[in-house]
Structures are given as C-alpha cells and as structure tokens.
Amino acid sequence: MSHIVDRRKNDKGKSTGNRQKFLKRVESQIKKAIPDIISQESIKDSHTGGSVKVPVRGLDEPSFRHDPTSGKKQIVKPGNDKFSEGDRIPKPKEGAGSGGGGKGSNSPEVTEDEFTVILSREEFLKYFFDDLALPNMVKKLMESTENIEMKRAGYTRDSVPSRLNIKTSYQQSLGRQLALKGVFDKKLQVLQERLAGTSDPEARAALELEIEKVSRQANTIPFFEDIDLRYNNFERVPIPITSAVMFCIMDVSASMGYHEKDIAKRFFTLLYIFLTRQYKNVELVFIRHHTEAKEVSEEEFFNSRESGGTVVAPSLKLMEEIMRTRYDQSWNVYCCQASDGDVWSKQDALECKKLVKESILPAIQYMAYIEINNKPKEGDLWQAYKRISNDENFSIRHIYEVYEIWPVFQGLFKKRSEAVGA
16 A cells, blocks of 8 residues: 655635535535434534535546556565565456455345535534525615714814824924924025125124024924824714614414424524525524513524414514514514414414514515414414415425425525615
8 A cells, every 4th residue: 555645835715715625516416405404403403513424426536556467566465474585476367356254145135335524603604694694674764774884084183082193293393394494494504695795794693693593593493283183084974784683583382392393493594594604784583482472582482392372463463562662664574483383263263364464564565474283284373374475475385304305495485686785
C-alpha cells in the first residue's frame, strides 16, 4: 500500500471553494433528506447545525493504487511466516485475493453505502429556508413605516463640545497658522529690502520699528481660534423598514393527543426558526387555547402541559384584540393556527369562520390553518374554513404524519412572484 503525505500549507479557509463545489454536487440529495431530518430529530436543536446522510453515488474521488495485473513488486509484509526475502511468489489471479476472509453474500439486492455530510448552522438552514418567504410582505401603508437613523454628514462650525472633531480642528488651525505666517514673512521680506536700500536715518528707524512690529505679530499667531473649530455633523435620515408580526395559535385541548401536539410543536418550531432567521423585524405572539385562550411566552408555548376542553373562537378574539391595541396599520400581520379540528359545538366553528372572514382576513396579510389528525377526516373547523379557503390570503392544509410537515410548510411559504418583485 502506498502512503502519500501532502506537506503543502493549507491555511484556514483555503478549502472553502472546494467545499462549496462539493455541496453543490450533493445539494439535491441534501434537500431530499430534509423531511427525514424534521421527522427524526429535534428541530429546535437543528438550527445549531446538523449532519445529513447522502448516498455515495456520484461521490467517487480519485485515489492512488497499484495495478494488480502488471509491474514488478518487491514487498515484504510484516508478520510473514511462510516466505523469506528472495522467494518467488506466484501472482494470484485477478479476483482471487483473500479479501476480508469472510463469506460472500448471494443476495441479488444492490445496496449503497452512505456518506455523512456535516453541515454548519448557516449551511444547514440555507437548504431549509432559501426558497421560502412570508407572502405579501409589501403593504399599501408600508411607506409610512420609517426608522430614523443618525448618519454623518460632514462638519459644522457650531455644535455641542462633545461633537468636537479634534483632528479636523487641528488641521484647520495649522492651515490658518501657515497662511498667516506666509503673509507676515512676505511683508518682512519687503520691509527688509526697503531697509537695505535706505540711507536716511529717520526712514531707517521707522522701518526698523515696523519690522519689529511685524516680527512680533508673526511670533504671536494664536494656536486655536473659534474659526478653526469643526464639529461632527449628523442628519436624521428616514429609513423604511419592513415590520411584521406572526400570531401562532395552537390548540392544546384534551382532544389533541401526543401525536397531534408533537406535530403542532414541530411545525411551530420550524416556523419560529424560519422567521427569526429570515427577518430582523418580525415579532411573534404565542397563543394557546382550550376552553380559554391566553397569550404566553415562547417557553410556555412549547413546553406547558395545560389542557382542557375545546373552544376555538376565544383565541381568534384574543388575536384580534392584541392586533387592534398593539399593532397599527403599518404592520404586516400573519397568523398560523394549528388544531385537530374538533370543537365543542358547530356554533363555535361557525363563529370562527365569521371572525376570520369579517374581522381577521381584511386586516392581515396571510393566514394558514393546519389541521392535524392521525386519520383522514375533516373536522368541524375544516368544514367551516373550507368555505372561505378560496381567499388568496387564506390557506388550509392537512397533516397526518410527521414526514408531511416539510411539504406542507414549503407549500405555505413558497416564494411568490410578488415577494420577488418587492
């Protein structure tokens, strides 16, 4: 066996280009593995990075090895107890080597090993969310949403002492001193020339007095004058910002079993990672409900075990109240609601439909309803929402198993043409 030692220097980051080329080759396999990652691992921990198993196919790399059918070889292997140096050993026929010493398999099935690709946090999330975006991010009142930022705008002669720019003021002082000294030097030169060409004692005395006066003025030029001082100038520059708020509404009633709650939490965790990574100015409001609805913290939303009956309308009323009191018309408002579709009464489902159609959809950018069941069926809430699902700002989806989370999520937040144009 040959051993090749590469002693070339390889500074940090030198192989980044090669890694990007490699990831480009296996990009399709990584994307195919995303649903398995969501269903098998903790999504909340996935934003720290992860490993993706990629099939070896197409990943063959060149290697150095001996040609088993030609060439002369002089090899003495350690531990040999049959041959001595100089013995002639017959060359084995091709394919007749001892290999690993185990019995071969007669299985006709063709299998492939797996190659594990380790992805950094940014690389990991890139494959999750690069093709996704919040729909309808541009709003008719968005131009009224501005953030004021103070930006440098040259210098000014009047300001507060804390903004004094010492370097620029010193440069102004030096320039003024050099200019004044040049004037006095030129005047002294003229006076000295006149003094050299004058023989009259009175005229000479007058010129000497004038030369002394000008010399004294040249030597007493003040180091700093008010005219030298320069202060940093700042201007208030309005910067348009995109502000959005996402309401996450989750049903935690007794009818939501472990399977349903697990899918709901995975979906909202994926949504949480997506929003906090893609957008800087997005707020999240978490609402849990059973017979009562309340706004909770992120920790309580994902970890609380509180349960009870099923009444959905109070959660939508709470959302409407928070939206009206906390967020004005300049905000882009989004909502994601997850439930098993079972309600206390059909009247509750009809009230939810009325609230969504008349109060919520006219005031928000987009709403998605996720119905989670362990068997194909349409809950009362689904049947009520189905009547308004043709609204372009409202989507309803079913999720039965964990592996369906990613396709549904991808379909809900796929980039639309208006988002690209914006």
